[in-house]
Amino acid sequence: MYAQYHESLVRLLYRRTGDRDRAEDLAQEVFVRALEAPPTNPRPWLFAVALNLARDDGRRAARHDRKLEQYSAEQERTAAPAADEEIERREKTDAVRAALAQLSEKDRGALLLKAEGFGYGEIAAALGLAPGAVGTTLARARRRLVEAYRAEEKRGDGSR
Amino acid sequence: MAHVDDGTLNALLDGELDDAEAAEVRAHLAACAECAARFQDAQRFLDEAAELLGVLAPAAPEARPADVRPAEPPARPQPGPAGVAPLSPVAPAGPAAPGEPPRRVSKTAREIAVDLDGATHKSPAIAPNFPRAGEPLPAPDPSFSGREVLPLNRPAYHRPDWATLAWAASVVLALGVGYLANEVKHGRTTVASGGEAAVSASDSVPAQATQRATATRAARQPTVAKALGSLAGSTLGPRPAAARGPKPPRQAVADAMQLAAAPAEAAGIAMNAPAAELAAARAAPSPAAAAPGAGGVLGARAQRRAAAPTFRLTNVDEAAAHFAGTLRTVEGLALESVKIGPGTLVPGAVPTQDVVRLAYTEPSGRRLQLDQQRLPQARDASREARARAVPPALGLGYGDTLVTTGPAGEARVRWLDRSGLWMSLMGNLPADSLRALLARIR
Numbered sequence: 001m002y003a004q005y006h007e008s009l010v011r012l013l014y015r016r017t018g019d020r021d022r023a024e025d026l027a028q029e030v031f032v033r034a035l036e037a038p039p040t041n042p043r044p045w046l047f048a049v050a051l052n053l054a055r056d057d058g059r060r061a062a063r064h065d066r067k068l069e070q071y072s073a074e075q076e077r078t079a080a081p082a083a084d085e086e087i088e089r090r091e092k093t094d095a096v097r098a099a100l101a102q103l104s105e106k107d108r109g110a111l112l113l114k115a116e117g118f119g120y121g122e123i124a125a126a127l128g129l130a131p132g133a134v135g136t137t138l139a140r141a142r143r144r145l146v147e148a149y150r151a152e153e154k155r156g157d158g159s160r
Numbered sequence: 161m162a163h164v165d166d167g168t169l170n171a172l173l174d175g176e177l178d179d180a181e182a183a184e185v186r187a188h189l190a191a192c193a194e195c196a197a198r199f200q201d202a203q204r205f206l207d208e209a210a211e212l213l214g215v216l217a218p219a220a221p222e223a224r225p226a227d228v229r230p231a232e233p234p235a236r237p238q239p240g241p242a243g244v245a246p247l248s249p250v251a252p253a254g255p256a257a258p259g260e261p262p263r264r265v266s267k268t269a270r271e272i273a274v275d276l277d278g279a280t281h282k283s284p285a286i287a288p289n290f291p292r293a294g295e296p297l298p299a300p301d302p303s304f305s306g307r308e309v310l311p312l313n314r315p316a317y318h319r320p321d322w323a324t325l326a327w328a329a330s331v332v333l334a335l336g337v338g339y340l341a342n343e344v345k346h347g348r349t350t351v352a353s354g355g356e357a358a359v360s361a362s363d364s365v366p367a368q369a370t371q372r373a374t375a376t377r378a379a380r381q382p383t384v385a386k387a388l389g390s391l392a393g394s395t396l397g398p399r400p401a402a403a404r405g406p407k408p409p410r411q412a413v414a415d416a417m418q419l420a421a422a423p424a425e426a427a428g429i430a431m432n433a434p435a436a437e438l439a440a441a442r443a444a445p446s447p448a449a450a451a452p453g454a455g456g457v458l459g460a461r462a463q464r465r466a467a468a469p470t471f472r473l474t475n476v477d478e479a480a481a482h483f484a485g486t487l488r489t490v491e492g493l494a495l496e497s498v499k500i501g502p503g504t505l506v507p508g509a510v511p512t513q514d515v516v517r518l519a520y521t522e523p524s525g526r527r528l529q530l531d532q533q534r535l536p537q538a539r540d541a542s543r544e545a546r547a548r549a550v551p552p553a554l555g556l557g558y559g560d561t562l563v564t565t566g567p568a569g570e571a572r573v574r575w576l577d578r579s580g581l582w583m584s585l586m587g588n589l590p591a592d593s594l595r596a597l598l599a600r601i602r
Binding site (some may be wrong): 032033035038060092115119135 | 165166167169171174176202204205206208209210212213215216217218240412545559561578592595597598599602
């Protein structure tokens, strides 16, 4: 189970948190929980737990960890003087992340699960949606993500 | 047909409609300009959203081996019979691998059209046994083995077999009986627990206490040997115990003492730490007095303990200052004490650096001990540099979790925290329960 889902989980959590260490910690925790109560249908279960943990972790991080994270982010930034291309890529990543953060938990979850190859049935199971609602959720989530990203880009251009 | 909603358009684009539904929608799109335009929009949003999410894919440095991703979706390993439905081939899993341009998650309208002309694939619905939030969790899956879960670089902990446990238990029992017999013989009725610490606690003058403890031990040895010999002969049937073999009884006792001392030493940093520390503190003023009377292994041990530095009580703020502010605690448990002591007192820790020890009591009354130590810092904060800065003697790397069980039944989990701390959680409870507590360490 670990070998099968670990990589995909970490990828989803990385997209969700933007922090690789945190993503790996959370993935580890997901598996610890799976150990405690092995799910019969692991895939949606694991990813649902991962999304919940990421949400809780995000709240906590906002409270406690902000300074530390800022500090390490600063260090990372000063550590390697970046090329223009690199800066641009980083700005785009930041904008996408900001856009994703504006979505509702449900919309974001649906997008992230879809990106991991989930079918509508699995997305419905993981997010507790009616199977018929997944298409609508995804339609809205995609549109909002794109629109939020465009707004972020515009904001970035304006501030420069 | 009425206009098609965005959800259905997305389902079409994602290949989630069956043939008949898809054909119906396609027919409508061909006839209705409004819906066709919305279909184009949905298509654009889908492609762009997929591209944006591709941007968030983890970056290159820790590239995954290419063979991890299945070459073809149908080849992907599937979980058990009641498990998840196979992936639809029209929705390949995963975003871009490092180095490649972002992989498109969904298909273009043209590709869908091709699918519609040929065979359209659809994901079967998944089994409806997935628990929602609040529902009780399903029964454990017997095919699931926990062993594979944690990526241990070290050999996994294996349960000792019962024969070994029984043997160890009888050795401990024999020692206890010998000790009791000796106590009775000398007319003392106080039975104290745990080596020098206990004996010295029953005396008032520390130097005498240490001496007497040593002397008592030395005098006790033959008795213990006898008791051990007879017990070993009578109770240890199947397993040829070390104590019964060709070794002379005295040697056997020395071995047995060593064995029995192991939990005591582990406990010195663990469960009855206060007693041990008390004894060490008392004996400290007079190590010289302890030395002459102390012969052999026991004397040397007493001396070592007497000279050793100890943990001192402190408070959370001071301890946190020690770690530049990142002190880890166990959420939801009552903190009993905070101490700082040298790394030499804690097995597995870096001996040259101080350890901060937090003592907790679990709701069930069992004691827990969270030790932490700041590792030598790498100059830059990159992951590789941090990994290199970990002393190899720890036998741990980032991401490892080392679970051990001590001879006294106490479990211990060691790991490296991503903020550069060496961590150790120890307690008198099953390893699994202990590991579950890791989730509460903040």
